[in-house]
Amino acid sequence: MKHSILTLALLFISCASLAQPLLLDVRTQAEFDEDHAKGAIHLPFNEVKEKAADLLPNKSQEIKVYCRSGNRAGKAISALKALGYTNLENIRTLENAKQFAQP
Template sequence: MKGFLIMLLISTIALTGCNISNNIDNNTEYKKINAEEAKAIIDSEDVIILDVRTQEEYDSGHIENAVLLPVTEIADKAEEILPDKDAKILIYCRSGNRSATASKDLIRMGYTNVYDFGGINSWPYRIVK
């Protein structure tokens, strides 16, 4: 009986530990918004606009005040360029694929307020060159 109780206690601790980890991981969810929602947030809040395209793409036209961090450099440079993991970050690329990848990568790295608004191809507002 004593052995059974010890096994039950170990199992309970192990399962509780897993549940705690899963809850922490699930607190931040991937959020997709459209260009209109992104524009409204940009116009009314203090946000970081993150462009995850290449330098060449960025130079050809980007959203005003956007910070460039190519998706290929997220793992190496995010914490340097984006030190506040609770800052509101709105992410875009050309068509929406890289922004989704970058958003999910940042969430896995512990960023808590990340929004993917897709590609600049569907951005109907002004861009700068």
């Protein structure tokens, strides 16, 4: 039994380390509709406090936040930190986000 538990724990750790970071686009709906990083979740920065819990249930997941210049992403990160999110990075722009996008 101990062997099975250890195997499952190691499998979980391996899968977690392979997980892609979540890309969070905090631009307006119009900006998102025009173009966005593949696989990105859209959450306008002014709606973060109201909708983050529903869209981002794992508060320790790696989240890379972007907008047009990094300003709104910074504001969104501040709001997310206040809500208890811990693994956040401001990657500033859509161009940067596309480097992290899922193939």
